[in-house]
Amino acid sequence: MIPELGQFALILALGLTLIQASVPLLGAATQREDWMALARPAATGQFVFVAVAFLALCHAFLNDDFSVRYVAMNSNTALPTAYKIAAVWGAHEGSLLLWILILSTWTLAVTVGSRSLPEAFAARVLGVLGIVSVGMLVFTLLTSNPFERLFPAAAEGNDLNPLLQDPGLVMHPPILYSGYVGLAVPFAFAVAALLTGSLSSAWARWARPWTVAAWMFLTVGIALGSWWAYYELGWGGWWFWDPVENASFMPWLAGTALIHSLAVTERRGIFKSWTLLLAIAAFSLSLLGTFLVRSGILVSVHAFASDPARGLFILLLLSVITGGSLILYAVRARHLTVEGGFRLISRESFLLMNNILLVVATAAVLFGTLYPLFLDALGLGKISVGPPYFNTVFLIPMLPLAVLIGVGMHSAWLRTSGESLARRLALPAGVALALGITIPWLVFGRASALTMIGVSAGLWVVGAALLEPVKRVLRRGAAPMPLTRGQWGMSFAHLGVGVFILGATVTSSYNVETDSSASPGDRWEVDGYELVFRDIRRIQGPNFEATEGEFEVRRDGRLVTILTPQKRVYRVQTSPMTEAAIDVGWGRDLFVALGDPLGDGAWSLRVQVKPLIRFIWLGALIMAFGGLLAISDPRYRTKRARQEAALDPQPAESV
């Protein structure tokens, strides 16, 4: 009964979404207030019914209702409760429902957050979000119904994919989707602006906090995914350039570019059509990711079970949403006017370079991801594109970007004197370069050119990000103007970039990795650590059996830690899983993974020492924290936005 209620709620949600996607847009076009006013109640109702459907599915999982096909395929009575909840979004159908729930949550947030906007504009934003919802709801109901019954009911469930039975994976999809789907909001703002056809760039001001919020979630979600891959896939890498990873990374790159170009459009009234295009591109890349992951069009280690019919439907949806908005763009963007110019050395031109480099990086990743498809479709053979391509083409735009970050942060709008810029930044640049060259030699005793460049770049970005805040703190009281939340946010986000660059460089350069075979009783040394293989034993988990090795790690005779990596076999799906044991540290991670038995009691082992790897995820968290600071800036919560927009299409300079 409850699953049927869930499905019925989903159908009702679709009905309300159809209203939300049509009436307010028509109302805005014909200036009928009463039609526009329908947007908010319809969106709210949609959220309520989608939430009911989602809870119904949760209920089916918690009660082991194996008469629901999706539950029978992805759960099991022995599955721990937390993973039963995670199993709700553990496969295609449920994750799609989560996608929709998150979209309707963002929509609900927009109904609240758009109260100060002009009525017609808010109606258009909600209408566009409604169109996206309609597409996804129809997709779910027609091709991927999670409430489909199984008759006769299964006696026991097929269990959740063991790869997904992990705390990191409980949180990863909701957070990542919040980012992915959140990009629908700036997209809706951009399309609403195009529909309005107004010359104002006010929309950029309204869209900024939403874009940063979505970007924050995307940042944390990608970092969580990378962290999970690091410890769960068992081989200690943190980024694989897999199509599914790229699918989440491309919207992030485009979203990062969007955040910066929105700043220029809002403040200076230029880059207008470019910003609109980026907003469309960022969300389109999210949808493209959904398409790539769920259509089976590319080979990936963690694609969903794929189905050409689903692929075709998402492609159709992508064509309507992206194609439609790009046609609208082609028709309307040419009427946009440029409201001012800028000098070569100014914040505008550094942000322009930032945008070019980020877009080049996005295009390079997109090209590499789709290249196997291009060749195959043209009948030119089968290939796969691996990390060497991506590492190279990604690094080429990223190195100049790292240099520009520091300069851009310290330049002013309109024009900056190159001389004063050089005076301010010479010291941090010199220090970063000197330390970047000497520290790797002092600590590790060897350094390649790329390592020294990477460390220097990381330190440069960290230094440039901290320069202003540190000065203000030191001159407390004497400072003429305290930093705004937005400026603090920018400093933190860039600090995160620097920390990330340091982590990625040092880990890739000085990672020590050994594959060996060992039997209980053996002792050997890896990078200054002495390992003792003490014992190997069988243990029982709730829904798996495991072989667990026990390793003593000593340094200079002192015990550092005891590591117990496992090799698990889950009872239902009988796939072997490697659970690496990791000794976490600020300076380095010590990583031991148990491989295969080699006979005569010997095991293959992978032992790795990964310096500074925590900086990679720490950097991402700092970036996200910067985003949080920026959206908490009180200037986004002025009640006067509506009047301001009416009186002055281009908000005055405030910084």
Place this chain on the structure above:
Amino acid sequence: MWRYLIPIGVFAVLAAFFVRGLSLNPRYVPSPLLGKPAPEFELPRLKDPGQRLGSQDLNGQVALLNVWATWCVGCRQEHGFLVELAEANDVPIYGLNWKDDRARALGWLSSLGDPYVASAFDELGEVAIDWGVYGAPETFLLARDGTVLYKHIAPLTREVWAAEFVPRIIEQCGGLPCPPADGEG
């Protein structure tokens, strides 16, 4: 102003590729060994570790080499069909028991039937690497001179057998059954 049409143009090209891509199977990878001599191998036999099974045992006949293991679900699925094929006696089937436990593998054969003329025991998966095996089950079709004629990834079914294997065997032998040239087995 044509430049505003560039984005939609780029998107249209991408979408065309996606439409084409939906009808392609990216997981289908032709074996680089096709039409080339199969890699030489020699391994202990599963049933009698004292004896060896190697390339010279297979040469001179059109034969199947089936990669299997007791931990492989697909292998269990295709096993019934392999037993049927062995009973028809059209071509000899050799097994490559891959990364398996000898006792478990022998138990599997005695309880489910043994379709193989003989199985080689590749405990560490070394031969499988030479042969480019990346999952079980896989089935190779080998010509008399040891050339790889075809490779099937995934469980062998009646449909695949009829569509891909039978025509190639008939081309080699002129008809079915295709007995070993020298009667060795």
